[in-house]
Amino acid sequence: MSMVDLVMPKLGESIMEATILKWHKKPGDTVAQDETVLDIATDKVDSEVPSTAAGILAEILFKENDVVPIGTVIARIRTGAVETAPAPSTTEPAPQASAPAAEEIESQEIPYSPATAPQPQQPVSVGSPRFYSPLVLKIAQEEGISKSELETIPGTGQDGRVSKKDILSYLQNRGQAASAPAPQPPSTSAPSVSVSTPQVSSTAANTVSGAVSVPSYAGNVEIIEMDRMRKMIAKHMVDSKHTSAHVTSFAECDVTNMVLWRDRVKKDFEKRESTKITFTPLFIEAVVKSIKKYPLLNSSVDGDRIVVKKDINIGMATALPTGNLIVPVIKNADQLNLVGLAKQVNGMAEAARTGKLRPDDTAGGTFTLTNVGTFGSIMGTPIINQPQVAIMAVGAIKKRPVVIETAQGDSIAIRHMMYISLSYDHRIIDGALGSTFLNAVARELENWDANREI
Secondary structure: OEEEEEEOOOOOOOOOEEEEEEEOOOOOOEEOOOOEEEEEEOOOOEEEEEOOOOEEEEEEOOOOOOEEEOOOEEEEEEEOOOOOOOOOOOOOOOOOOOOHHHHHHHHHOEOOOOOOOOOOOOOOOOOOOOOOOHHHHHHHHHOOOOHHHHOOOOOOOHHHOOOHHHHHHHHHHHHHHHHOOOOOOOOOOOOOOOOOOOOOOHHHHHHHHOOOOOOOOOOOOOOOOOOHHHHHHHHHHHHHHHHOOEEEEEEEEEOHHHHHHHHHHHHHHHHHHOOOOOHHHHHHHHHHHHHHHOHHHOEEEEOOEEEEOOOOOEEEOEEOOOOOEEOOEEOOHHHOOHHHHHHHHHHHHHHHHOOOOOHHHHOOOOEEEEEHHHHOOOOOOOOOOOOOOEEEEEOOOEEEEEEEEEOOEEEEEEEEEEEEEEEEEOOOOOHHHHHHHHHHHHHHHHOOOOOOOO
């Protein structure tokens, strides 16, 4: 019988921690190899953590909603036969294995030490490095707690980390201190002055006393609490606007040849490849070709440095049944042909809709495409997906009468037209480059080979 550590798994290159959402097992429960033990979440995607061994869940080291660094032991599993024999006397030495095979087994065992309750840590002095989870920082910002004040809060988490419970307890004590009557100075001979004190609303009084204030709303309203993913999306979007100087350029393109080509090949393509060909892989192919001509669009900003990415990893914004949004990433899109792109697009979209995306599926994007035309919009001004520097939106394809040039002169014809837009980071991409890149994508779509074979 031995103990096996269950650790917080690595969830992607840029992910350093995860939040425990739900434990599916409790201490004493039997777990099978690869059986889901708990659900976790990062700022990108939710995931399940399977058991790495079969046995009995001996102990759980973290609670739900705890933020845990990658690689940290989160539970221990007792493996092997469970014996009910009494424990050996403490005055006798433990029996030694007499066979080399037994010694080898014992060398593989992981010593078990019971979890102890976390002890409050001393406040960290101002200026010392200290990690705070996004939840703690959000609470501090909403409650007006400065960084210097935050560093004085005792933490009961690992390595003295301030947990949600710690900061809420601090706020409650601070509120009680604020509501306590201040000591009165000794009376003097100065004449008393009558001062009119304004009435304080019950909401404000509750805030001062440390109680949770309940805002009131006029009229007939419904209050909907944001779920965890919507909160993360909201924060990501606001942070992006605060980080990048957004500029959006627009272009119009005639995609008649592309539309007619897809109509011609889609049935044979699905029959041959067992997957549909949508417009998205066609857009991605055009974007990839244009990025190769203008690689600065495939970069990020690091202080005063521009980091140009050699890998072209295209994120595709995908709507979820819950109404939220996620961006799975097609890695090395420039190395895939149209068939490969179509299979990747369909596979990622299906995994997103069914909740089967892996954490690494949303990591490493270098450029993002969003199809606002799917929902009927003819154009959009998307927000940059940090730390990228550009995002392109494609609108709905509409038939319109347009002027075209022919050998006999100008004429009016019914064409399939589409608007595309590019939001880019004006810190490193100026209007000339942004517009040039956008028009390069438009030309790729307009010059589609109607006789192309796949």
